Amino acid sequence: RKNKLRAVHENAAIINGWLAIPSSYSAEILGHQGYDAVTVDLQHGMIDFASALTMLQALSATPAVPLVRVADNDPAQIMRMLDAGAYGIICPMISTPEEARRFVAACRYPPLGNRSFGPARGLLYGGADYPQHANDEILTLAMIETREGLVNLDAILATEGLDGVFIGPNDLSLTLTGSASAESRHPEMLAAIELVVSRCRQQQKIAGIFCTSGEAAARRISEGFQFVTPANDVMQLGRASREAVAQARGN
Numbered sequence: 001r002k003n004k005l006r007a008v009h010e011n012a013a014i015i016n017g018w019l020a021i022p023s024s025y026s027a028e029i030l031g032h033q034g035y036d037a038v039t040v041d042l043q044h045g046m047i048d049f050a051s052a053l054t055m056l057q058a059l060s061a062t063p064a065v066p067l068v069r070v071a072d073n074d075p076a077q078i079m080r081m082l083d084a085g086a087y088g089i090i091c092p093m094i095s096t097p098e099e100a101r102r103f104v105a106a107c108r109y110p111p112l113g114n115r116s117f118g119p120a121r122g123l124l125y126g127g128a129d130y131p132q133h134a135n136d137e138i139l140t141l142a143m144i145e146t147r148e149g150l151v152n153l154d155a156i157l158a159t160e161g162l163d164g165v166f167i168g169p170n171d172l173s174l175t176l177t178g179s180a181s182a183e184s185r186h187p188e189m190l191a192a193i194e195l196v197v198s199r200c201r202q203q204q205k206i207a208g209i210f211c212t213s214g215e216a217a218a219r220r221i222s223e224g225f226q227f228v229t230p231a232n233d234v235m236q237l238g239r240a241s242r243e244a245v246a247q248a249r250g251n
């Protein structure tokens with residue numbers, strides 16, 4: 001099975017859902033809402049391997065491409081998530097080209113990388129020819145969310161096999177400005193974001209970013225981002241609930 005995200009990316013921005021709640025039912029619901037991709041978040045989500053597996057299974061029954069954000073740059077966890085059927089990996093805290101190479105190598109079978117063979121659910125989701133095509137189809141996005149990552153941006157983007165970067169705006173603003181904010185208007189953050197968009201364009205890589213709402217995501221697309229996450233399940237559930245309560249009270 002081809003990774004649909006590459007085709008989407010040629011014509012439009014990829015809209016990516018985000019799951020922090022450990023539930024296959026939530027995954028199934030999000031997968032049916034029109035997202036191009038949905039990410040299972042093992043870093044800040046409340047999700048263990050057993051839940052991640054059922055969530056990836058649920059996403060397989062929807063049109064959304066299943067992605068995973070791993071907890072850190074750990075080849076063992078990356079391998080297990082790919083074997084469990086993730087069609088792309090978002091890796092947090094990539095700060096150097098060496099870290100980017102280690103990340104990409106974990107996502108690729110030899111001779112391009114060092115992923116161990118045992119594709120498991122990859123075969124069920126991708127098809128019997130998964131092993132022959134996985135190296136071309138698995139999407140790799142390195143998170144830029146440290147000052148060092150920003151300094152090394154060009155070298156990170158030059159990593160062979162890296163599809164693009166995904167800005168973690170909370171961590172990036174925390175390191176640049178001293179406070180975490182996904183929609184920070186601090187001049188250093190604005191400059192950093194502009195830099196990432198322009199360097200990605202130059203090197204023909206995907207520029208992605210986490211956002212706090214659909215409106216914010218639309219603004220990011222107009223700034224040049226090609227991969228946006230319009231908030232996660234927790235934020236959406238909380239916001240919809242608050243609004244319903246306020247409306248019911250007539251506020």
Ligand code: 3PY
Pocket residue numbers: 145167168169170171172182210
């Ligand atoms: C960040 O904003 O730091 C993130 O990692 C978003 O998911």
Ligand code: MG
Pocket residue numbers: 092145168169170171
């Ligand atoms: Mg982060």
